[in-house]
Amino acid sequence: MARIIRPERTTVFAFGEGEDERVVLKHLRASFAKGLTEVRVDYAGGKDPNFIVDKAIRVRGTNVYNHSLILADNDRAWSGALTTRATTHHFEVIKSRQTLECLMLSILDASRDYSTLQSEESKRVFRERHLRHGRALDSRDCLRLFPPQLLQREMGRIAELARLIEIVQGNF
Numbered sequence: 001m002a003r004i005i006r007p008e009r010t011t012v013f014a015f016g017e018g019e020d021e022r023v024v025l026k027h028l029r030a031s032f033a034k035g036l037t038e039v040r041v042d043y044a045g046g047k048d049p050n051f052i053v054d055k056a057i058r059v060r061g062t063n064v065y066n067h068s069l070i071l072a073d074n075d076r077a078w079s080g081a082l083t084t085r086a087t088t089h090h091f092e093v094i095k096s097r098q099t100l101e102c103l104m105l106s107i108l109d110a111s112r113d114y115s116t117l118q119s120e121e122s123k124r125v126f127r128e129r130h131l132r133h134g135r136a137l138d139s140r141d142c143l144r145l146f147p148p149q150l151l152q153r154e155m156g157r158i159a160e161l162a163r164l165i166e167i168v169q170g171n172f
Helices: 019-032 049-060 080-088 100-108 119-130 139-145 148-154 159-168
Strands: 010-016 037-043 067-072 091-095
Touching (some): 019 067, 019 100, 019 139, 019 159
Parallel strands (some): 010 037, 067 091
């Protein structure tokens, strides 16, 4: 009997700053990961950039991935040394405009610049306008608010979104 040779799977480790980043990364995985791309998603649970990088390194551990990324808000300063530390450990750092909520608001409404909103304000605006009863973002919300067709359309306008989708599809 002839031996079946299966193509090698591309593996991605996607690490988010908080719960919302985790939900969005899982939505991108479900919407765009090709059959040959395996995406593992985890998150830090918030906190400061040092904690996020340290936890990403710890959680990934000695596992080998074709590509690793950290999706984080840009509302707290990332020192050059911290970014270097992340890249030394083979992480690509993708920062949302100001916060992930600013990025999501920009996808849903191209007529306004949401990058000037402060962290808490952007979270409040997103929850009030797009989530039922101010609850946390979940997979059903992502599917309702961000269908794959909308995300593909917005890739040309929003570089961070385009890069995330490229990575999830296995295009580094």
